[in-house]
Amino acid sequence: MTAATPTARPRRPSRRQVLFGVAVLVALIGWAVVTLDVLPERLLRLPGGLAHIFHGMYLEEGPEWEYLPDAIGGMLESLQIAWIGTIIGAVISLPMGLLGARNVTGGIGSNVMRQVLNAIRAVPEVLLAVIVFIPIVGIGGTSSAYAGTLAIGVHSVGTLGKLTAEVVEGIDPGPVEAARAAGGNGLQVQRWGVLPQVMPEVVAFWLYRFEINIRASAILGVVGAGGVGEALTQAMAFNRLPRAGIIIIVIIVATILIDTASGWLRRRIIEGAAARVGGEALEQPEIAEVRTA
Amino acid sequence: MTSAAPPAGVRPAKPRRSPWTTVALVGFAALTWWAASTEFGIGFDVVRIFENITRGADIIAEFFPPNWEYLPRTYGPMLETFRMAVIASVIGCGVALPISFLASRVTTPNLVAFLVDRSVLNVVRALPDLLYALVFVAAVGIGPLPGILALVLFNIGVVAKLLSETIDGVDPGPIEAANAAGANRTQMVRWSVLPQVLPNYVAYSLYVFELNIRASAVIGIVGAGGIGNLINTERRFFRYDNLMVILIEIFVFVFVIELISIWLRRKLV
Numbered sequence: 001m002t003a004a005t006p007t008a009r010p011r012r013p014s015r016r017q018v019l020f021g022v023a024v025l026v027a028l029i030g031w032a033v034v035t036l037d038v039l040p041e042r043l044l045r046l047p048g049g050l051a052h053i054f055h056g057m058y059l060e061e062g063p064e065w066e067y068l069p070d071a072i073g074g075m076l077e078s079l080q081i082a083w084i085g086t087i088i089g090a091v092i093s094l095p096m097g098l099l100g101a102r103n104v105t106g107g108i109g110s111n112v113m114r115q116v117l118n119a120i121r122a123v124p125e126v127l128l129a130v131i132v133f134i135p136i137v138g139i140g141g142t143s144s145a146y147a148g149t150l151a152i153g154v155h156s157v158g159t160l161g162k163l164t165a166e167v168v169e170g171i172d173p174g175p176v177e178a179a180r181a182a183g184g185n186g187l188q189v190q191r192w193g194v195l196p197q198v199m200p201e202v203v204a205f206w207l208y209r210f211e212i213n214i215r216a217s218a219i220l221g222v223v224g225a226g227g228v229g230e231a232l233t234q235a236m237a238f239n240r241l242p243r244a245g246i247i248i249i250v251i252i253v254a255t256i257l258i259d260t261a262s263g264w265l266r267r268r269i270i271e272g273a274a275a276r277v278g279g280e281a282l283e284q285p286e287i288a289e290v291r292t293a
Numbered sequence: 294m295t296s297a298a299p300p301a302g303v304r305p306a307k308p309r310r311s312p313w314t315t316v317a318l319v320g321f322a323a324l325t326w327w328a329a330s331t332e333f334g335i336g337f338d339v340v341r342i343f344e345n346i347t348r349g350a351d352i353i354a355e356f357f358p359p360n361w362e363y364l365p366r367t368y369g370p371m372l373e374t375f376r377m378a379v380i381a382s383v384i385g386c387g388v389a390l391p392i393s394f395l396a397s398r399v400t401t402p403n404l405v406a407f408l409v410d411r412s413v414l415n416v417v418r419a420l421p422d423l424l425y426a427l428v429f430v431a432a433v434g435i436g437p438l439p440g441i442l443a444l445v446l447f448n449i450g451v452v453a454k455l456l457s458e459t460i461d462g463v464d465p466g467p468i469e470a471a472n473a474a475g476a477n478r479t480q481m482v483r484w485s486v487l488p489q490v491l492p493n494y495v496a497y498s499l500y501v502f503e504l505n506i507r508a509s510a511v512i513g514i515v516g517a518g519g520i521g522n523l524i525n526t527e528r529r530f531f532r533y534d535n536l537m538v539i540l541i542e543i544f545v546f547v548f549v550i551e552l553i554s555i556w557l558r559r560k561l562v
Contacts, residue, residue, distance in 0.1 A: 025383075031376075032376035033380060035376060036376045042434065042438050045433050083328045122544040126514065131533070132352065136349045142336040146335060222514065255418075
């Protein structure tokens, strides 16, 4: 290091790489816009089309308030699908996450488990419902909701397992060594050395996943897998805009309410945990999710 | 600490459980029972999974072997998905930038502007991508355009939420320095906040791009263009061998993009 004289301004870092990146990005956008034909004239129809839909939903006759109880019933079903689906995901992902952690399994085992989790993550829940679970459990009655629940549960395993594995990889090895030194077997080491360290964060992930799954379960009905989306698809297909309007209001209100409650709980769990490990603030699940999801 | 250490050989008393733990456990059990019960809920039943598992095995067997001859026919729609994702990410992330600055008290001391922006953001985030696609298809007809519009709104929700939280947590030092040097609000944001959050912003944008590739497999089901259109057709004809090809292709595609974005993020930070 040749230190600059203290008063001299530091040299500006080279911008060549940044410029190159921007050029590539601009070229990519240009190519995408030019080759994707439809844009200009149909874009002009957008404001009119949206105005027409909004007018039909909320202004012309107002939203169909008589449908409110049914809409809430559908939303409750979505909520139940998301809740049970999240529990399925949590229960299956915990052991898979432990197995996927390098400091627990190590070597090929954890790598294989990581790839399995990646593969599960790659298939969106709507697709899982459409091509796997609806053909298996059928449609109509309670079967639709059942298919949706399984789809959400399986898809959640991918994300939750991966996040769990990452949290486990960041633990303090001390308690694990202590449990082993005290003669704990494999399971006991996990139970007393690993789990107490990771549980607050993992439970926060579960809650966060529940928030995401609410959104997923609200749309599963589009493919006939239960919940409020079924009624919405029907209403849109038959152009019953006032009814679609009230359903959308119910979805928005319910989602925001649950986000708020769950967010409060998550903060409570993480901050409670932080107080116990000595005031060290833990990472927000959302930010961690970005690295991995 | 002034209290004396406990005498050796005596086990420390087990800490009392917080009453909230009991409340949480009871609440959890009640909610789960309500959601799973046949009378009030979805009638979830573990036994049924095992009853159906053989049928599941039959269907999953139909996915193999994948029909690789089908692969060339997927290139066109896959490219469309890629283009949709590029356009939607650029527009969505661009719009999300100012919205994020409005959604943090650090950069927006004006309470009214902050609350309005937050509320709009909460509403935008509350609706799932497929629902936007449904509405936009009704507004402008089927094709990639409603797909792009739906993805743009979805992207704004994700990026603005993450970025505004990052802005909440920036180091206040540079902000104070800018204020002390007489910067106005715009200059302060430009020179103190933006450089701190830029690497995160790029990371979130890449993340959203990945999400778009996956999401477009889904929104095509309601007619919003891309690879999802093809999935919808093939599932109607129960061509699971063709579907498997598409699924593998999406998986590889997302995997490659993930590798590139990990490499890019490492270069940036």
